[in-house]
Amino acid sequence: MNELIPLTERDGTQAVLGRDLHAFLEVSTEYRHWFPRMVDYGFTEGQDYAVKNDRVQDSLGREREATNHVISLDMAKEISMIQRTEKGKQARAYFIECERRVKSSTPAIPQTYAEALRAAADNAERAERAEAEARALEVPAKSWGTLAAAGGDYSVAEAAKTLSRDPNIRIGRDQLFAAMRDAGWIFRTKGHRAHWEAYQDKAINTGRLVHKLSRPFLNERTGEMEQPSPTVRVTPKGLNELHVLLGGSNQSALEVAS
Known part of the structure; x- marks a missing residue:
């Protein structure tokens, strides 16, 4: 090589x-x-x-x-x-x-009977573990095309977990926020209540992301009702595009179960 x-x-x-x-x-x-x-x-x-x-x-x-x-x-x-x-x-x-x-490099040759027994046990354990991992990966790879979303949307943490079902993708919540930022879907606001927001033209209007508004709450310090910042959520369309963007193993369109 x-x-x-x-x-x-x-x-x-x-x-x-x-x-x-x-x-x-x-x-x-x-x-x-x-x-x-x-x-x-x-x-x-x-x-x-x-x-x-x-x-x-x-x-x-x-x-x-x-x-x-x-x-x-x-x-x-x-x-x-x-x-x-x-x-x-x-x-x-x-x-x-x-x-x-x-x-795959060749392991050292056992020098004693006890070492040979340990090596045999280790090899059997590795083979069993590899087989289990292969079975675990087979399901996500085959089932990615059908995901029971019922037309709903996902928190960014949920979207990261769903994307990580694909064996080619390993991503967490914060990494997914950074990926969407680099794709031009979201931006970080400034100030003491900084948060992520979606761009209207490139994310909201295209159906990739939605904003979820929470109920107003009473600020005990000021005594006034305040509206929390909107929460960014990923739509099934956005999830599918992120799957392609992040190099998923099956590039077919996401089929959302009803």
């Missing part, structure tokens, strides 16, 4: 440098602006990536410090998918193959 992107190691596992991935993906945005936007999809420092300061030379040969990041292959795969480009697809496939090769 050709090394498309150089790999490194972090805590004994395969990893990749953020700047190497950024260069391969041919992202036009500068790295210092691009990487924080990727982190907004819900990644955590210390768990998904670590900061690494590099010494680099500029075009005049002067040394300076540049911030880099060591990122896990799971994070690298998700970042690659988010780009929605051919380069992103290549990178994701490459990382999957790198992981597969590590997992």
